[in-house]
Amino acid sequence: MITEGKYRHTYTSKLFIILSIMMLSLKSWSQGFRNPVLPGFHADPSVCRAGDDFYLVNSTFQYYPGVPVYHSKDLIHWEQVGACLTRESQVRIEGMDEQTGIYAPTIRYHEGRFYMVTTVFPSRKHFYVYTDNPKGEWSDPIYIDFCVGSCDPTLYFEDGRCYFLWKEGDIKICEIDVKTGKQLSEIHHLGTGLGGRYPEGPHIYKKDGYYYLMLAEGGTEHGHHVNILRSKSLYGPYEPNPANPILSHFNMKMQNSNIQGLGHADLVQAPDGSWWMICLGYRTHGYLQHVMGRETFLAPVKWEDGEWPVVNNDGTLQLDMQCQTLPQVPMPLEPSKDEFDADKFSLYWNHLNMPQKENYSLTTRKGWLRMTTSTITLDEIGNPTFIGHRQSEKNFSATTKVDVSELKDGGAAGITAYAAHHNHYDVQVVMRDGQRYVQAKIRIGEMEHIEKEIPLNNTVIYLRITADPQFYHLHYSIDGEHFTQLARMDYRYLSTETIGGFCGVHIGIFAHTLSKTISHADFDWTDFKFGF
Numbered sequence: 001m002i003t004e005g006k007y008r009h010t011y012t013s014k015l016f017i018i019l020s021i022m023m024l025s026l027k028s029w030s031q032g033f034r035n036p037v038l039p040g041f042h043a044d045p046s047v048c049r050a051g052d053d054f055y056l057v058n059s060t061f062q063y064y065p066g067v068p069v070y071h072s073k074d075l076i077h078w079e080q081v082g083a084c085l086t087r088e089s090q091v092r093i094e095g096m097d098e099q100t101g102i103y104a105p106t107i108r109y110h111e112g113r114f115y116m117v118t119t120v121f122p123s124r125k126h127f128y129v130y131t132d133n134p135k136g137e138w139s140d141p142i143y144i145d146f147c148v149g150s151c152d153p154t155l156y157f158e159d160g161r162c163y164f165l166w167k168e169g170d171i172k173i174c175e176i177d178v179k180t181g182k183q184l185s186e187i188h189h190l191g192t193g194l195g196g197r198y199p200e201g202p203h204i205y206k207k208d209g210y211y212y213l214m215l216a217e218g219g220t221e222h223g224h225h226v227n228i229l230r231s232k233s234l235y236g237p238y239e240p241n242p243a244n245p246i247l248s249h250f251n252m253k254m255q256n257s258n259i260q261g262l263g264h265a266d267l268v269q270a271p272d273g274s275w276w277m278i279c280l281g282y283r284t285h286g287y288l289q290h291v292m293g294r295e296t297f298l299a300p301v302k303w304e305d306g307e308w309p310v311v312n313n314d315g316t317l318q319l320d321m322q323c324q325t326l327p328q329v330p331m332p333l334e335p336s337k338d339e340f341d342a343d344k345f346s347l348y349w350n351h352l353n354m355p356q357k358e359n360y361s362l363t364t365r366k367g368w369l370r371m372t373t374s375t376i377t378l379d380e381i382g383n384p385t386f387i388g389h390r391q392s393e394k395n396f397s398a399t400t401k402v403d404v405s406e407l408k409d410g411g412a413a414g415i416t417a418y419a420a421h422h423n424h425y426d427v428q429v430v431m432r433d434g435q436r437y438v439q440a441k442i443r444i445g446e447m448e449h450i451e452k453e454i455p456l457n458n459t460v461i462y463l464r465i466t467a468d469p470q471f472y473h474l475h476y477s478i479d480g481e482h483f484t485q486l487a488r489m490d491y492r493y494l495s496t497e498t499i500g501g502f503c504g505v506h507i508g509i510f511a512h513t514l515s516k517t518i519s520h521a522d523f524d525w526t527d528f529k530f531g532f
Helices: 004-030
Strands: 046-050 053-057 066-072 079-085 101-110 113-121 125-131 151-158 161-168 170-176 188-191 200-207 210-217 225-231 259-269 275-283 295-302 369-372 385-390 396-403 411-420 423-432 435-444 447-456 460-467 471-477 483-490 506-513 520-530
Touching: 046 259, 053 101, 066 101, 101 200, 113 151, 125 151, 151 200, 161 200, 200 259, 210 259, 259 295, 369 385, 369 506, 385 411, 396 411, 396 506, 411 460, 423 460, 423 471, 423 483, 435 483, 447 483, 506 520
Parallel strands: 046 101, 101 151, 225 259
Antiparallel strands: 046 053, 053 066, 066 079, 101 113, 113 125, 151 161, 161 170, 170 188, 200 210, 210 225, 259 275, 275 295, 369 520, 385 506, 396 460, 396 520, 411 423, 411 506, 423 435, 435 447, 460 471, 471 483
């Protein structure tokens, strides 16, 4: 027999357990998140859902492999699982700089198959690839041969039909055969949005009997914003939302926000019926300048039946988003240190243009990356011997250990903060007249400057670049413990506003030669610490 006291104790314990479970459940649904969800150079995001899984792609421009593929369960935590363009049979990125290459991809999922459609500049050719497994290999390209447009194509599926949507002066659409890319219908003109400059990134969604046409306007600069229109017919006419723009920081309220340039968005519906927007934006350094490129941001969307979508209540975003989320599922964290002990590169490494594969070896000297010097240097457009990691925070430290014992005269190897071939800061070891030197090299436009050069007797050296919101600092060390600063340079000379282009800074390692003598340098490891 249970006494009253024991009964009260048992009831209280059960109530406590139930309330605890409820609180944990509530927390998992309402704990908010931190923007950007993909920091650093992750421009032009597009997202799709397959069951309970989300997949996202970004532009890569001059970098290779092309179009990274990210996977998430909650739209907040993302893990790179592959890339769409990994073979020469798919695309050749040659002679590309920070303004050319692979533009604005869209990813869509239809009847068990994933499609990624994009444009390559400067040819302006549209093509798409497909796969049944986004973590694996993607198909060879299917080209759209009936038009050479500007950029930003997308696919829209309905009732077993596939429609190709693109920007060429105005927004155009027609039906295609998804197996061949051939045109099946006449081309329809959907207009130019609301008259803002550079209308781009059009997507179509169908909800509650309406076709919604969403696009960005204003250029991917401070005035970037998102507008939406709708129609009862796929081919229009489309009427604008009276509350446009539905996403913008180009207003007095957000003029001092650290986030600017919001736009180029995509919408996705979660399994629970909620709607979400993925978009690009950038975090500014100082006065409206940014160095990390356009990043991927997330916002909740309220979309009532028959009504217009409302983004995050007022069409603005914050770094710390306080809103109800999907149940959060963390993904494996990217390791900060790469020991080069695998037989292939980690997914976060990028090359400039198509790499000369013979210039890289992870097996010749086990546990080291051997980089053979290229006659193409970082100062040139092309494919230097280089691998880079996106800069993802204003504060960071990047260090590498390198053996330069085999460098020959004219050879150089080091670490770089690389924005473009005409703007980068390097810490490098050079070989000249049989003597090694460690130096800080600054390249700004047409100016090349060696800030400091020190004779080097050691064959193994540690090179480091650190940054804060004001400066990049260039260091070296003989023992890996005590570092000497060689130079510091203002962030603004690597900013998009200063140099143009569409890519954020990469922190990379490299090897090249100014002579015809080919040699090599061996890198033991790299260590990246972002956001401390």
